[in-house]
Amino acid sequence: MPTTTRLLVCEDQALVRAGFVTIFSAQPDMQVVGEAADGRAAIHQAQELKPDVIVMDIRMPLLDGIEATRRLAGPDSPNPAKILVVTTFNVDEYVYEALRAGASGFLLKDAPPPELIHAVRTVARGDSLLSPVVTRALIGRYAERLRPADTPTSPEHDRLKVLTPREHEVLLLISEGLSNAEIAGKLVLSPETVKTYVSRILTKLDLRDRVQAVVLAYRAGLAPGGDRP
Structure with a gap:
């Protein structure tokens, strides 16, 4: 029997969050065990539910996804969580910060469902998700300030x-x-x-x-x- 990946979906936009939940719940090897609409709730639920993968938005109220990621997957975390950051191109600088904070990868919000599902499975098995095109566009843009x-x-x-x-x-x-x-x-x-x-x-x-x-x-x-x- 295939292993079921337990997911926590963290997204402040209700419609987007509902869309993610619908997509993941339709997969035989995935189970959405929790939802969070802000960063503080994301941390609380992650610590309580211990999901296999956290799908994390960046811009959320109370506590943004970058800080939530840092607390859940950063160097000071005793048991780093596997976090997939979802974002849009207009917040690309934040993506780099999220990766530094400990995220296992990132994906654009407008990615088609099959790509989103593949991303979750990739992160779940312990691999990182780096699209060549997006990697060069995002990290390369800030290369000089990073060095x-x-x-x-x-x-x-x-x-x-x-x-x-x-x-x-x-x-x-x-x-x-x-x-x-x-x-x-x-x-x-x-x-x-x-x-x-x-x-x-x-x-x-x-x-x-x-x-x-x-x-x-x-x-x-x-x-x-x-x-x-």
Whole structure:
């Protein structure tokens, strides 16, 4: 029997929230165990219900989704939650902050239902969700402000010294939003070999997932500026 993913939907717009609940409830492997219309309620229900995945809006009353994410999945959280942030392009700067706060990925609110369902399943199994196009558009837009002025001597840059040249290369491609299969094609490696490299990178840098790897790469100045608007 397939494992049922328990979901908490956090969204202040009732119609949008109802739409998410309807979509998820129709899936045989998903169960919506709670709903929240503001950040404080999201934290309370997450701590009480312990869902497998939290679908989190960014702009919510009382406490925004970024701070709620930080408290539930940030470095000070003893048991980090798996959080999928939903957003729109006009709040893209907040998306980066949400990723820094500990979110496992993000998706646009106007994504079609199959993409939303896939995103939840991806986060539920412990993977991060980074669309190449959206990653470059969002994080790349803020690359310069994310990088410390003294990049060559920054703590983030020093952390990368533990990586081999090939691992540096793989991290750079991860920061560009490439999947394992795409990295394999670019470096003429097998997907399994790339997966091993990614695992080593995360372990060496003490990172939870690819999202954190992208953030670190940009802060260290390893990644290029990305696509500029």
